[in-house]
Amino acid sequence: MSTFSDNPYNPNPISKIGIVILLGFTVFHQINIYFEWAIIFVISFLFYKNGLKNDALKNIAFFAAFSCLLPDIVIIRNMNPFIMMFFMLFIVCRMIYLPFSAGKFFIKTSDVGSIISSMDKIKVPQNISIPIAVMFRFFPSFREESRNIKRAMRIRGITFKNPISYIEYVIVPLLVISSNISDDIAKAAETKCIENPVKKTRYLSVKIKTVDFAYMLLMLVMILGGILW
Amino acid sequence: MKTEKLRIKDLVTIGVFAVIYFVLMFLAGIIGIVPILYLAYPTLAGIITGIVIMLFMAKVQKPWGLFILGLICGLIVIAMGNTYVILAHVLISMAIAEFLRKKGEYKSFRYNMLSFALFNTWICGFLMQIFLAKDKVIEMAETRGMGHDYIMKLIKLVNYRSLILVYIGAIIGGIIGAYIGKAFLKKHFEKAGIV
Numbered sequence: 001m002s003t004f005s006d007n008p009y010n011p012n013p014i015s016k017i018g019i020v021i022l023l024g025f026t027v028f029h030q031i032n033i034y035f036e037w038a039i040i041f042v043i044s045f046l047f048y049k050n051g052l053k054n055d056a057l058k059n060i061a062f063f064a065a066f067s068c069l070l071p072d073i074v075i076i077r078n079m080n081p082f083i084m085m086f087f088m089l090f091i092v093c094r095m096i097y098l099p100f101s102a103g104k105f106f107i108k109t110s111d112v113g114s115i116i117s118s119m120d121k122i123k124v125p126q127n128i129s130i131p132i133a134v135m136f137r138f139f140p141s142f143r144e145e146s147r148n149i150k151r152a153m154r155i156r157g158i159t160f161k162n163p164i165s166y167i168e169y170v171i172v173p174l175l176v177i178s179s180n181i182s183d184d185i186a187k188a189a190e191t192k193c194i195e196n197p198v199k200k201t202r203y204l205s206v207k208i209k210t211v212d213f214a215y216m217l218l219m220l221v222m223i224l225g226g227i228l229w
Numbered sequence: 230m231k232t233e234k235l236r237i238k239d240l241v242t243i244g245v246f247a248v249i250y251f252v253l254m255f256l257a258g259i260i261g262i263v264p265i266l267y268l269a270y271p272t273l274a275g276i277i278t279g280i281v282i283m284l285f286m287a288k289v290q291k292p293w294g295l296f297i298l299g300l301i302c303g304l305i306v307i308a309m310g311n312t313y314v315i316l317a318h319v320l321i322s323m324a325i326a327e328f329l330r331k332k333g334e335y336k337s338f339r340y341n342m343l344s345f346a347l348f349n350t351w352i353c354g355f356l357m358q359i360f361l362a363k364d365k366v367i368e369m370a371e372t373r374g375m376g377h378d379y380i381m382k383l384i385k386l387v388n389y390r391s392l393i394l395v396y397i398g399a400i401i402g403g404i405i406g407a408y409i410g411k412a413f414l415k416k417h418f419e420k421a422g423i424v
Contacts, residue, residue: 017307017308020307020308020310021307021313024311024312024313024314025312027312027358027362028312028361028362092359095359095362096310096311099310099311099312100309100310101310102310103307103308103309103310103311104309104310106308107308107309126240127235127240127293127297128297128300128301128304130237130240130241130244131240131241131243131244131247131297131298131301132244132301132304133244134240134241134243134244134245135244135245135247135248135301137244138244138245138248139248142248142249142252146252167277168413171253171280171281172413172417172418174249175249175280175281175284175418175423176417176418176421176423178245178246178249179242179245179284179288179423181245182238182241182242182244182245182246183238185241185245186237186238186241186242189237189241190237190238194237195237
């Protein structure tokens with residue numbers, strides 16, 4: 001995992017999340033199609049340089065599919081309204097696509113340690129940063145527990161065919177186990193002096209690299225250029 | 230005793246319950262694939278996640294607990310690629326929900342129920358951002374050469390009236406979820422000594 005943060009082409013999490021929020025503006029303002037393609041290519045380039053070649057290709061392919069297939073709707077226009085509603089969903093996907101792909105880049109290329117230490121850097125209060133850190137710690141064990149519970153219920157003949165009892169028999173043990181785990185995590189954290197009010201040392205430190213400036217600047221230019229064009 | 234600050238135990242509980250809440254919410258989100266039914270998404274999510282949030286409210290009876298849980302949900306949704314509208318929506322919903330909880334002193338079931346119903350409205354933010362970007366949808370549809378009747382159908386689907394219906398649906402779903410949660414608390418969790 002730590003290979004990501006050593007890569008000179010990987011921006012730090014702060015600038016990645018900043019870009020996701022900035023790209024939110026493109027949903028409400030019409031942007032020139034060429035600038036949109038440029039944004040997609042920048043994100044794909046970063047995917048490629050971080051070793052995720054498949055994602056780079058997929059990113060371009062999906063955007064091409066969303067933006068080029070739409071004119072064909074003229075043919076479908078005379079069909080029934082249900083299919084049309086389906087295409088409404090298609091248009092929504094197309095609109096959300098830019099921030100979505102930036103968000104995918106953020107999730108796929110940042111590791112937990114760098115996210116937490118970057119939250120320290122921008123002085124996120126402890127009340128918010130500790131729950132987020134716990135979420136990353138808890139998610140794998142949550143998956144494991146839920147798989148075990150589902151298997152146990154299948155042995156007893158409770159399947160998804162009867163949704164109400166299925167929900168009851170899966171959610172209740174899950175919640176009981178989860179609250180026990182949360183007590184355990186709290187004890188473990190307290191014995192490690194998490195409440196000690198000193199500056200904490202992190203295993204990974206977040207640096208500002210040239211790629212951060214380049215990424216931010218390119219995106220800003222493209223969004224502003226696309227709106228003003 | 231009643232109004233003390235959040236300790237580490239509560240913060241860890243917030244993190245754990247945020248994970249469960251999020252997973253259940255996304256399971257409910259499968260309904261969104263069927264085109265018209267995504268207007269009912271907030272209602273369904275409220276019914277399903279009622280148990281989780283009511284148990285959470287019973288466990289953490291302190292100020293700002295629910296607010297932080299909702300804020301984290303908003304932040305995760307933003308990181309997965311949504312717009313800033315949803316964050317603003319989360320802040321407003323959570324502030325009202327937190328205020329209602331404070332009024333019931335974090336214990337009374339009636340205020341917790343109302344608080345969860347308002348907490349549940351943050352899911353409407355997903356639809357809200359589509360609604361606010363309606364002009365762009367129309368413009369895009371026009372440039373792609375789609376017919377006028379098609380655009381009219383789109384507008385018919387997303388208007389003020391259906392949006393209000395979605396909000397009412399979210400609140401009703403929240404209330405139903407809260408009652409289910411109360412029943413579950415009594416049936417299972419109080420016996421098991423969790424609360």
